[in-house]
Amino acid sequence: MxxxxxxxxxxxxxxxxxxxxxxxxxxxxxxxxxxxxxxxxxxxxxxxxxxxxxxxxxxxxxxxxxxxxxxxxxxxxxxxxxxxxxxxxxxxxxxxxxxxxxxxxxxxxxxxxxxxxxxxxxxxxxxxxxxxxxxxxxxxxxxxxxxxxxxxxxxxxxxxxxxxxxxxxxxxxxxDGESDAATGEEGGPGRPIVREDWYGDRTPLPAAPVFGTVDPLTELEPAALRRALRASGVPATVIAEAVDDLAELYRLLTGP
Structure with missing residues (x-):
């Protein structure tokens, strides 16, 4: 039970x-x-x-x-x-x-x-x-x-x-003791990143993609979240409160 x-x-x-x-x-x-x-x-x-x-x-x-x-x-x-x-x-x-x-x-x-x-x-x-x-x-x-x-x-x-x-x-x-500029320099958005020489030709990797912010609680599938909460045994009367708690936790995890 x-x-x-x-x-x-x-x-x-x-x-x-x-x-x-x-x-x-x-x-x-x-x-x-x-x-x-x-x-x-x-x-x-x-x-x-x-x-x-x-x-x-x-x-x-x-x-x-x-x-x-x-x-x-x-x-x-x-x-x-x-x-x-x-x-x-x-x-x-x-x-x-x-x-x-x-x-x-x-x-x-x-x-x-x-x-x-x-x-x-x-x-x-x-x-x-x-x-x-x-x-x-x-x-x-x-x-x-x-x-x-x-x-x-x-x-x-x-x-x-x-x-x-x-x-x-x-x-x-x-x-081989080469500098970080050749093996581990971090590139910001739009700048290439060169990592360890996996392929033997010092090929620069493409810049990391930049993603916009997404609020999964509202922009993905809120209905699926509510179905999952019901399946876990959360009473229907407190699902809204549970979603609010998840939203606050997400804000704390992703905030500055």
């Missing part, structure tokens, strides 16, 4: 993708069953607030057994982006970066950036629990893993890099 129709909130999940699970496993390896079970409850009940993910530093405020929340800090081992790109190039897997750009989770890249042991993910908490991984730390890591499940590039960010940086390093690392 649909969770919305039954009146029950959907069960939250984390680590349901290989990339999300790769971030969780080294931390859970130091935790016992009691702490993991309690942290799962905190995660499901959304006890983790103010989650901030910065390169090599994750912080959160976690509501626990006391009036004031506990402060959690997780400091993933930062990777060296040039080394990652060199290893991908050496194994002929630079295409993993393009796979990630398409929203996939390439194993070749995950194996180079994800933590592999507990020491790669040190953590601390202001709670009095002296266990290697307290409930609050675990709940925070679960929240981060849930974000990685939704957006794999979150793992890159937490480990100290991002996809644009890796792509730039991949473009600039040609073997």
């Amino acid at each position: 649909n969770a919305r129709r039954s009146g029950r909130a959907p069960v939250r999940g984390y680590g349901i993708t290989a990339w999300g699970r790769a971030f969780v496993d080294p931390v859970e390896a130091e935790a016992d069953h009691r702490h993991i079970t309690g942290a799962r409850r905190y995660f499901r009940d959304r006890h983790v607030d103010s989650l901030t993910i910065l390169p090599g530093r994750i912080t959160a405020a976690v509501r626990g057994s006391q009036l004031d929340p506990f402060t959690v800090t997780v400091q993933p081992r930062r990777i060296d982006p040039p080394t990652v790109v060199d290893l991908l190039r050496g194994t002929g897997r630079l295409d993993a970066l393009l796979e990630l750009a398409r929203g996939e989770q390439p194993a070749a890249l995950r194996e180079l950036i994800a933590p592999t042991e507990p020491a790669d993910v040190p953590s601390s908490c202001t709670c009095p629990d002296e266990a290697p991984r307290c409930i609050h730390v675990l709940a925070t890591v679960f929240e981060v893993a849930a974000r990685i499940d939704r957006r794999p590039t979150t793992l890159l960010h937490a480990m100290g890099t991002d996809l644009p940086e890796l792509l730039a390093l991949a473009r600039g690392g040609d073997d």
Whole structure:
């Protein structure tokens, strides 16, 4: 039965993708069953607030057994982006970066950036629990893993890099050492772009096309959107509200 129709909130999940699970496993390896079970409850009940993910530093405020929340800090081992790109190039897997750009989770890249042991993910908490991984730390890591499940590039960010940086390093690392003007210069609208010498003749690529702005909620097929919402179990009385929410989300994603 649909969770919305039954009146029950959907069960939250984390680590349901290989990339999300790769971030969780080294931390859970130091935790016992009691702490993991309690942290799962905190995660499901959304006890983790103010989650901030910065390169090599994750912080959160976690509501626990006391009036004031506990402060959690997780400091993933930062990777060296040039080394990652060199290893991908050496194994002929630079295409993993393009796979990630398409929203996939390439194993070749995950194996180079994800933590592999507990020491790669040190953590601390202001709670009095002296266990290697307290409930609050675990709940925070679960929240981060849930974000990685939704957006794999979150793992890159937490480990100290991002996809644009890796792509730039991949473009600039040609073997003959030629300048970026020959191999990676970006051209604006109307200007050619010269990339890696795939065909051996330094052929300039045509300029990228310029597309006008399109509002998919109004200019494509709004009737199809409403049919899809009805099929997903959204009551007919709230479809208009759901469309408004989607429009606001689209505005935030595409706005300046």
